[in-house]
Amino acid sequence: MKARYLVPLGIFIVLVVFLGIGLTLNPRDVPSVLINKKAPEFSLPDLFDENRVVSSESMKGKVWLLNVWGTWCPECWREHGFLMYLKGEGVPIVGIDWRDESAEAKKMLAQEGNPFLAVGVDPESKAIMDWGVYGAPETFLIDKEGFIRWKYAGGLNAELWRTELKPLMDQLEGS
Amino acid sequence: MRRLWFVFFLLVPLVCQSSIEAYSFEDPEKEARYKVLIDELRCLVCQNQNLAASNAELAKDMRRLTYDMVQRGATNEEVVTYMVDRYGDFVMYRPPFNSSTYLLWIGPFIILGIAILVLAMIIRRKGQEQTPVTSDADLQRVEHLLNPSKDKSA
Numbered sequence: 001m002k003a004r005y006l007v008p009l010g011i012f013i014v015l016v017v018f019l020g021i022g023l024t025l026n027p028r029d030v031p032s033v034l035i036n037k038k039a040p041e042f043s044l045p046d047l048f049d050e051n052r053v054v055s056s057e058s059m060k061g062k063v064w065l066l067n068v069w070g071t072w073c074p075e076c077w078r079e080h081g082f083l084m085y086l087k088g089e090g091v092p093i094v095g096i097d098w099r100d101e102s103a104e105a106k107k108m109l110a111q112e113g114n115p116f117l118a119v120g121v122d123p124e125s126k127a128i129m130d131w132g133v134y135g136a137p138e139t140f141l142i143d144k145e146g147f148i149r150w151k152y153a154g155g156l157n158a159e160l161w162r163t164e165l166k167p168l169m170d171q172l173e174g175s
Numbered sequence: 176m177r178r179l180w181f182v183f184f185l186l187v188p189l190v191c192q193s194s195i196e197a198y199s200f201e202d203p204e205k206e207a208r209y210k211v212l213i214d215e216l217r218c219l220v221c222q223n224q225n226l227a228a229s230n231a232e233l234a235k236d237m238r239r240l241t242y243d244m245v246q247r248g249a250t251n252e253e254v255v256t257y258m259v260d261r262y263g264d265f266v267m268y269r270p271p272f273n274s275s276t277y278l279l280w281i282g283p284f285i286i287l288g289i290a291i292l293v294l295a296m297i298i299r300r301k302g303q304e305q306t307p308v309t310s311d312a313d314l315q316r317v318e319h320l321l322n323p324s325k326d327k328s329a
Contacts, residue, residue: 032263033259033260033261033262033263034261099232124236124239125232125233125236125237125240129236129237129240129261130261131261132261132262132263134219134220134233134262135219135220
């Protein structure tokens with residue numbers, strides 16, 4: 001008889017556990033299908049010189065980062081300082097300025113510093129769609145053979161660098 | 176005056192609809208396919224909307240890409256495969272049946288099964304409770320109470 005009164009409690013606990021799991025999941029965290037796949041090729045006009053081309057081809061044989069950003073994205077401004085730190089550490093970063101005003105982008109880089117080896121402009125989402133990007137900032141780590149090894153949607157920070165990115169880059173650099 | 180307002184409000188949906196760009200097709204078959212595709216593909220920015228309903232910039236670009244592909248003669252499968260290769264199964268509003276989604280598809284039927292089982296158990300138990308065992312002595316008492324005249328005549 002007593003067990004009967006525990007039934008609602010049981011249902012309640014099961015419900016709480018499921019809702020708990022549901023609430024702590026990030027719905028924006030769409031699993032990328034591109035990890036460990038060949039990085040898509042891109043060639044985009046250079047932000048600073050329209051006649052030049054920024055392409056993934058030029059980064060062959062290097063372990064490098066691809067960072068998708070835009071001046072319209074507040075998190076990109078927050079992340080920018082850390083990208084400058086990474087530049088200081090000697091990390092090669094290529095930027096894709098996504099759906100942005102080129103003048104604004106140039107102003108931001110002049111003002112805050114330019115952490116990128118090169119910046120390609122992608123006003124019509126042509127390249128970023130190939131990379132499965134749906135928000136900014138988003139960063140990819142590409143190895144020497146041109147495979148995507150790591151991806152992060154959101155602003156990079158010291159914690160991520162220390163725990164995930166740096167160890168992985170050292171490992172890829174050594175291989 | 177009231178009638179005028181009525182007409183005015185009827186026109187409001189037209190204004191709202193015009194926010195999504197119109198693509199022109201020469202081939203009505205392609206247009207139909209384009210409509211089906213943007214209905215079935217999810218906008219990844221506002222995740223509860225399909226491409227047809229979303230005003231997000233990315234959705235706009237994805238619609239344009241869908242349009243271009245359909246115009247170039249790509250089949251529906253080709254467009255969907257193109258999107259899934261880049262954004263994963265999540266880009267489809269109707270997820271495919273695979274190892275990570277099987278619970279989503281069969282879950283409701285499992286719950287229905289459990290519900291039917293519980294219902295059957297309750298009905299069976301109730302059925303058993305309703306067959307009362309009455310002793311002979313009780314039956315006699317009932318007989319006596321209902322038909323006191325029978326007793327006297329005997």
